[in-house]
Amino acid sequence: MGDLGLFFAILGAALAALVAGAGSARGVGMAGQAAAGVVTDQPDMFGRVLILQLLPGTQGIYGLLIAFVAMNNLGIIGGTPANISLLKGLAYLGACLPMAIVGYISAINQAKAAVASIALVSKRPDQFGKSMLFPAMVETYAIFALLISILAISGVGAIQ
Amino acid sequence: MPEQYIYAVARVRGKELKLLSAPVMDSLVAAPGTQEALRILADHGWGNGEEAGIDEMLAEEREKTWAFISELVPDMSVFDVFLYANDYHNLKAAVKETAMMETRDSVFIGRSQTTVDADLIRNAVRDHDFSALPEEMAQVAREALDVLLHTGDGQLSDIMIDRAALVRILEAGKKSDNEILQMYGELTVACADIKAAIRASLMKKDRAFLDKALAPCDSLDIADLAQAAADSTDAVYEYLGRTRYSDAVSELRKSPSAFERWCDNLMIEKIRPEIHHPFTIGPLAAYILARENEIKCVRMILSGKINDLSVESIRERVRETYV
Numbered sequence: 001m002g003d004l005g006l007f008f009a010i011l012g013a014a015l016a017a018l019v020a021g022a023g024s025a026r027g028v029g030m031a032g033q034a035a036a037g038v039v040t041d042q043p044d045m046f047g048r049v050l051i052l053q054l055l056p057g058t059q060g061i062y063g064l065l066i067a068f069v070a071m072n073n074l075g076i077i078g079g080t081p082a083n084i085s086l087l088k089g090l091a092y093l094g095a096c097l098p099m100a101i102v103g104y105i106s107a108i109n110q111a112k113a114a115v116a117s118i119a120l121v122s123k124r125p126d127q128f129g130k131s132m133l134f135p136a137m138v139e140t141y142a143i144f145a146l147l148i149s150i151l152a153i154s155g156v157g158a159i160q
Numbered sequence: 161m162p163e164q165y166i167y168a169v170a171r172v173r174g175k176e177l178k179l180l181s182a183p184v185m186d187s188l189v190a191a192p193g194t195q196e197a198l199r200i201l202a203d204h205g206w207g208n209g210e211e212a213g214i215d216e217m218l219a220e221e222r223e224k225t226w227a228f229i230s231e232l233v234p235d236m237s238v239f240d241v242f243l244y245a246n247d248y249h250n251l252k253a254a255v256k257e258t259a260m261m262e263t264r265d266s267v268f269i270g271r272s273q274t275t276v277d278a279d280l281i282r283n284a285v286r287d288h289d290f291s292a293l294p295e296e297m298a299q300v301a302r303e304a305l306d307v308l309l310h311t312g313d314g315q316l317s318d319i320m321i322d323r324a325a326l327v328r329i330l331e332a333g334k335k336s337d338n339e340i341l342q343m344y345g346e347l348t349v350a351c352a353d354i355k356a357a358i359r360a361s362l363m364k365k366d367r368a369f370l371d372k373a374l375a376p377c378d379s380l381d382i383a384d385l386a387q388a389a390a391d392s393t394d395a396v397y398e399y400l401g402r403t404r405y406s407d408a409v410s411e412l413r414k415s416p417s418a419f420e421r422w423c424d425n426l427m428i429e430k431i432r433p434e435i436h437h438p439f440t441i442g443p444l445a446a447y448i449l450a451r452e453n454e455i456k457c458v459r460m461i462l463s464g465k466i467n468d469l470s471v472e473s474i475r476e477r478v479r480e481t482y483v
Contacts, residue, residue, distance in 0.1 A: 029163070030163050030166055033163065033166040033167040033170070034166050034167065034169070034170040034438070035170070036167055036170070037166070037167040037168065037169070037170025037171040037173070037174070038170050038171075038173070038174060040171055040174070041171065041174035041175070042174055112438070112439075115166055115170075115438045115439070116436075116438045118170060119169070119170060119173045119438055122170065122173045122174055122177075123173060123176070123177060
């Protein structure tokens with residue numbers, strides 16, 4: 001049963017990196033298309049639209065962080081995997097899910113806001129500061145998920 | 161798929177900045193003469209920097225629009241709804257050319273703005289072999305040519321082709337899954353029907369003629385409109401007053417050109433929300449319509465300048481702008 005516990009714990013870590021990362025990859029790709037469209041006719045916009053394009057990329061980083069913390073707790077990074085119970089393994093899986101699910105959804109929605117903001121900047125370059133705020137608002141929820149996942153992993157780690 | 165048009169819409173957003181705004185249209189209207197108006201247009205990137213006639217410049221602007229859109233959209237057939245009117249214009253010209261046994265190259269619209277090559281239509285009509293034409297076009301081509309050859313009634317031949325064009329536009333709009341294209345199809349047919357009904361009522365045409373001229377659409381009851389037009393012009397106004405086109409009645413009472421302006425402004429009003437949509441094909445369709453509207457306005461202003469019309473008179477004809 002110890003192996004099964006470890007399996008679920010690693011599954012949680014993998015999902016956090018995989019699902020949030022997939023959302024970011026798709027989101028950055030969407031924003032990248034819009035950025036390329038703007039730069040085609042307005043090359044001087046490159047710096048501004050690049051920043052907006054990168055915003056949906058943070059969820060992938062958060063997912064990676066959660067996966068790293070979880071695997072560190074599990075002793076996988078040190079090369080000595082812990083022998084954990086099935087319940088604890090499932091608890092690790094549950095702890096990683098907020099980051100995985102919210103990471104994916106927030107990355108896609110942040111990308112949509114970023115695409116709209118890129119269109120705004122292409123027409124009103126002086127509104128760059130405000131245009132950053134719209135997609136940045138979505139980031140709040142990715143950060144909430146990151147916090148909960150970190151707290152939950154820490155809590156699960158303390159379970160005997 | 162929401163990602164499909166992101167790049168294209170972003171490119172269109174950049175191009176929208178170069179559309180002529182209302183203040184620029186005002187300055188064109190207020191320009192003291194044609195040369196000054198042309199200079200303003202050149203400052204906004206119109207023409208290719210060389211001396212060219214007005215018709216050539218406007219044709220080039222239209223070419224620029226289609227060349228730009230074809231860069232962005234892999235399958236241009238989504239915009240066929242905008243080009244069917246040109247196909248059927250070419251068909252009318254080909255039918256007349258064959259019936260009159262004369263050649264009139266200049267009236268045909270070029271390949272980039274049609275879905276069927278003009279030469280293909282001309283050859284099909286001349287040889288009476290319609291098999292190379294799309295099915296929807298072949299039938300009306302055969303019938304319109306027969307009518308013109310056997311009765312010499314050019315008006316009947318024209319209305320048959322016009323009606324077929326409208327039916328095709330409406331169908332293409334409905335088949336698309338985009339609101340703007342659907343709206344374009346519906347509004348184009350409804351406005352054409354209203355214009356035809358008014359013209360027929362003024363010419364005292366009978367119900368049989370109207371049934372041949374009017375194309376069905378969802379926003380008008382064609383049977384009621386045809387009957388009203390057969391009765392009187394006032395009956396048409398009364399019928400329209402009960403439809404969503406009730407605002408058009410006051411414009412129709414003024415003049416046909418006032419009604420056309422109302423239709424164009426309504427189209428611009430309907431497409432304007434596309435300025436804020438980042439993901440669909442709608443902004444591309446709206447850009448094409450905005451450019452067509454712009455070219456129409458510039459043609460009107462320049463011909464007003466050439467004919468020494470007053471600024472007020474030209475301003476009355478100018479349409480609303482998209483940006």
